[in-house]
Amino acid sequence: MNNRRSLVLAAILFIGAIAAGYWGLVLTRQQPVAEVPVTQMVEQKVAAVEDTTRQPVVVLARDVPPHVALTAEDLTLEKLQTAPVGSLTSIDQAVGLTPWRALAAGTWLSKQSFEVGGPLARMIRPDERALAVAIDEVTGAGGQLTPGDYVDILLFLREDTANPQQSAQIVLPAVRVLSVGDELGLTNDGQLASPPLNAEEALKQAQRRATARTAVLAVPEPLINQLMLATQAGTLRLAVRSAEEKRLSKYWAGQQESPSNIENAKRSLYRFNQLAMASPVRAPVAGNPVAQRERGIEIIRGSQNTQRPAQ
Structure with a gap:
């Protein structure tokens, strides 16, 4: 009798075990895969670290007109892996500021965005003027001219x-190059006058500079008038000065030597017909028979030079 009860009990337990296993398998298949929330947690942690x-x-969220104060x-606010030099880092820093020129959406803001004057105006001193001159591969130092160089x-x-003999003279020495083509140098405070470029844009700009x-x-x-006269009188060329001449920035702006340098440059090329160290041919004076006399014929035989009256 006891054996029969034991067999019945064992059979019941066996059936219960099978039912429990089957039910557990069904529940396991209905539950979502546990890897999904784990993956999401990992992504969130990586994003937090970045x-x-x-x-x-x-950054500007929309186009803004000039002379209108900015609002929130x-x-x-965008987060960049590398922030541009001098960029504003808080919206409160820009609210209420007034740009002097129209700015497009997506433009990152800095203090220069609200300064009066364009890039060239921020690259020269109060006693300087920015003047453009025409160059080519020869006159522009073989296409190797770079903003920031000093040239004669x-x-x-x-x-x-007007000039009996051809001549060549230095019009102005130690003049700073502000831009070559569309490539600008640095402003007076050492900042980039134009937004920074990526590698591809910088390569294209270097190619354009070579053909500027x-x-x-x-x-x-x-000396601005003197240079303007020189551009119309003859052909200009730019000779690059050595980078080891570290005092060139004080050549025209120094307190001691610059006044004498300016006076020397003024005396240098004030009258272009004096460059050849010869006087121009003068017209005959009316009523003066000596002046009206025709020039003779110059005859050169070896080392002898004689003047023969014109027939």
Whole structure:
């Protein structure tokens, strides 16, 4: 009797075990895979780590007109892995500021965005003027001219009635190059005059610089007229000065030597017909028979030079 009860009990337990296993298997298949929330947690942790390494930058959310104060609706905050130099990092820093020119959406803001004057105006001193001159591969130092270089401006005069002998002179020494083509140098405070470029844009700009047709120079204001006369009198060339001459920035702006340098440059090329160290041919004076006498014929035999009257 006891054996029969034991067999019945064992059979019941066996059936219960099978039912429990089957039910557990069904529940396991109905539950979502546990890997999904784990993956999401990992992604969230990675995003949190990356967020701490990025820096906030104030960017325009829409186009803004000039001379209108910015509001919080005009601005948005983006986090960049590398923030541009001098960029604003808080929306409160930009609210209420007035840009002097129209700015497009997506422009990152800095203090220069609200300064009066364009890039060239921020690259010259109060006693300088920015003047563009025409260049090519020869006159522009073989296409190797770079903003920030210092150059001597050379003038070549061909022989003509005003200049009996061809000549070459230095018009202005130690003049700073502000831009070559569309490539700008640094402003007076050492900041980039134009937004930074990526590697591809920088390569394209270097290619355009090699074929540029204009260069903008920082010319002392007292000598601007002299350079304008030189550009019309003959052919200009730019000779690059050595980078080891570290005092060139004080050549025209120094307190001691610059006044004498300006006076020397003024005396240098004030009258272009004196460059050849010869006087121009003068017209005959009316009523003066000596002056009206025709020039003779110059005869050269070896080392002898004789003058023969004209027939």
